[in-house]
Amino acid sequence: VLRVAEGSDLRARAERLDRDDPLAAVRERFVLPPGVYLDGNSLGLLPRAVAARVAQVVRSEWGEGLIGSWNTAGWFALPLRVGDRIARLVGAPPGSVVAGDSTSVQLFNTLVAAARLRPGRSALVTDVANFPTDGYVAGSVARLLGLDLVLVDPSQPLDLDRVLDRHLAVLTLSHVDYRTGVLHDMTAVTAAAHAAGGVVVWDLAHSAGALPVDLLGADADFAVGCTYKYLNGGPGAPAFGFVHPRWADVAEPPLTGWLGHATPFALEPEYRPAAGAARLRVGTPPVLSMAALDAALDVWDGIDLADVRAKSLALTDLFVEAVQERLAPLRVQPVVPREHARRGSQVCLRHLDAYPVVQALIDRGVVGDFREPDLMRFGFTPLTLRHADVLSAVDVLEDVLRTQAWRHPRFAQRSPVT
Numbered sequence: 001v002l003r004v005a006e007g008s009d010l011r012a013r014a015e016r017l018d019r020d021d022p023l024a025a026v027r028e029r030f031v032l033p034p035g036v037y038l039d040g041n042s043l044g045l046l047p048r049a050v051a052a053r054v055a056q057v058v059r060s061e062w063g064e065g066l067i068g069s070w071n072t073a074g075w076f077a078l079p080l081r082v083g084d085r086i087a088r089l090v091g092a093p094p095g096s097v098v099a100g101d102s103t104s105v106q107l108f109n110t111l112v113a114a115a116r117l118r119p120g121r122s123a124l125v126t127d128v129a130n131f132p133t134d135g136y137v138a139g140s141v142a143r144l145l146g147l148d149l150v151l152v153d154p155s156q157p158l159d160l161d162r163v164l165d166r167h168l169a170v171l172t173l174s175h176v177d178y179r180t181g182v183l184h185d186m187t188a189v190t191a192a193a194h195a196a197g198g199v200v201v202w203d204l205a206h207s208a209g210a211l212p213v214d215l216l217g218a219d220a221d222f223a224v225g226c227t228y229k230y231l232n233g234g235p236g237a238p239a240f241g242f243v244h245p246r247w248a249d250v251a252e253p254p255l256t257g258w259l260g261h262a263t264p265f266a267l268e269p270e271y272r273p274a275a276g277a278a279r280l281r282v283g284t285p286p287v288l289s290m291a292a293l294d295a296a297l298d299v300w301d302g303i304d305l306a307d308v309r310a311k312s313l314a315l316t317d318l319f320v321e322a323v324q325e326r327l328a329p330l331r332v333q334p335v336v337p338r339e340h341a342r343r344g345s346q347v348c349l350r351h352l353d354a355y356p357v358v359q360a361l362i363d364r365g366v367v368g369d370f371r372e373p374d375l376m377r378f379g380f381t382p383l384t385l386r387h388a389d390v391l392s393a394v395d396v397l398e399d400v401l402r403t404q405a406w407r408h409p410r411f412a413q414r415s416p417v418t
């Protein structure tokens, strides 16, 4: 009886939040899947306008315009034009963001460029629990440049303080941790690294489009991010790189591809970097993916990121409270910072059998993902989710756990992508 009463309180709250939601109509800009999709932090939903735009680029710009479309359809300018649209969402000035390549490639390019700004310093510092690509790329950059790779746990302030010294060349962190959902204080961490004389490269994979990011306000030196999560650019969508204007004409990215050249079509034998962030360009951009991303970014027209943040926190609060009230006896532990200021837009639940439970949920239309070793990860995309959806997901989770439906052997089979 008690459980029903509590549940109905949450339901009344969800109804009220949905009724008053300033973003309620935005979900109509997307192709909405059945069930409850809580994996927009891995692959965002398809915005409705994308298919027609890509078809038009294929049929008309490619099919008819052919090579001339590099000029007439503006293909050549796409990386900077799309970069400017992303810039607005991450607090970067126009001309400081370039779209293209993958996050991993952007990270390599910016990490080396950042380290080259600090010759004579020996430490490349990153988070011991950072996303694997960040750790792997940082390790390779350290080996390439003869730096010491230093791994810290940035959720322990003392740990970070310990390495912010005269050896620091570059600090690189994910703004939001892909597992714990911890949101770092970009301004404070950047200031501390600067005070030690280092430069900072931020990975915005889990914050761009999920919450307000203020790269310029935080005085960030470099940043990278992907666009297939909260920016809905589609599978394998181009990533982006940001360079602060103070470095834009000084930085020396190592990937000296011809499209980062000052005059690519002069075809000069010597490399001369383009002015500004254009030097983060490498080779020929993937025009079709770039067009899909460009169309996807239209959904942000008129959206206030403060509304996005408020809704994200309301969604994650509701989820955590419902899980705590209803699932605690079922040995499910939320993994999420309690304080809003430390929280991204996702919540993980710890459970010994997380993998099969996630598969059983997906089978019932509640899509999350599994992250090693024991986490069920759920992303909350404020543009497309309703508060009522959050409670529906908890209903299904409760049923899967109570009935032990997840024990069916087919849910234990591992797929290559989890």
Ligand SMILES: Cc1ncc(COP(=O)(O)O)c(C=O)c1O
Binding pocket: 102, 103, 104, 105, 131, 133, 134, 174, 178, 203, 205, 206, 226, 239
């Ligand atoms: C923090 C972070 N960085 C990078 C990536 C992926 O890099 P890439 O776009 O090169 O596959 C992810 C993927 O989820 C991520 O979570």
